[in-house]
Amino acid sequence: MNESGYPSKIFLEIVEKIKQLIDENHLGPGDKIPSERELSDRLKVGRSSVREALRSLELLGLIETKRGEGTYICDFRNHRLVEILGAFVLQSHQARTDLENTIQLIETGAIADLIRRGKKLPAERWEAEEAIDQRLFFDWLIKNTDNRLLLKIWRILTEYAPYYHRPERRTDKAVFLQLLSCVNDGDEAAAVSVYKNKINKCHTAVGK
Amino acid sequence: MNESGYPSKIFLEIVEKIKQLIDENHLGPGDKIPSERELSDRLKVGRSSVREALRSLELLGLIETKRGEGTYICDFRNHRLVEILGAFVLQSHQARTDLENTIQLIETGAIADLIRRGKKLPAERWEAEEAIDQRLFFDWLIKNTDNRLLLKIWRILTEYAPYYHRPERRTDKAVFLQLLSCVNDGDEAAAVSVYKNKINKCHTAVGK
């Protein structure tokens, strides 16, 4: 059933065709793609096969289907690969220490990245707060790196980290403000030190 | 159609159910999952909906279906993901820079982690080599952190990075040995400097 290309499955070919269609017509987020029946007719395949292809892309967050309306292209940056993969890869047997170390690595990496790029972080938002939730804080901090992929990965990892699921687990406002101050001063060593010694002190022993 | 949970779409619920099924029965790569008709009966949904769910997972490379045999759980080394997301997501320039920055962050993070834990990296393996492949080198380096999750994430990410897919892209043995020497001396600043300036020089401008 396959002369040269790999995809001997109809629905994979349809995925390819849809990709081509998006390419050739320069379609972007929000644009509508042909209806299931039209694709079915144009490509000479059954509607079920078209649906299988569309569903696959929908699960990935690449398209969005609305009943009674049609199928639309999503912003590809909102793809759900990390979430899906996380759900299947991370599920159970994941070593806690690996998880915590990785989260820690991302957080320190994000801090370093912000500093090296000279990005300033306004502290106003947190000064008003009485108690600061660590997860909210780092979500905001990593969001400031403008790296959505990194943010996605961090979010899915912290989903699975029990450490981050205790309610109100950290409230010491001063430490966070100190961290921000180091970042804004461009002092990477100090920032990492504050992070290691004050914020995630309990984790530093884990590595060994 | 939706009492409490979000997924008001049947095929998404089926994806969830399949995930649960894998979890609860401790199924792993190579194991078989129930046939489409059995799932259809057990979950009280149409076979078409089951197929939509299975296809979505198949596109992701999480399962594999063989005509006349059945459906099996895959190992995640099957890279169908690369082609799919590579084609869609990486069309965006922002997505590419996010990817490169994230890989870079993990690599520098791994280096820092090794140094902080005082881990020594034997250079013998690489001294014998004439040309060093960067991907193999960092695979080995990250493996030395003993963080398998981090390694897994890094591997998936580099699968997507075109940067890592040029054959024999980097051959300067001296630079890698210099990096190892810094790591073994425990000089984090020097190690990061070597990494940034010598190995991934072309990427440092990307952040801004």
Place this chain on the structure above:
DNA sequence: TCAGATTTGTCCGTATGTATA
């Protein structure tokens, strides 16, 4: 070798909910 059962692959028909003109 052969026959029958099982399973996926593909398509079709039908009914229904929803949005739009």
Place this chain on the structure above:
DNA sequence: CTATACATACGGACAAATCTG
């Protein structure tokens, strides 16, 4: 309100591949 277009979901039918006895 009606008609049309679209997605949602179900189930039937047959083909093709595989396995079993």
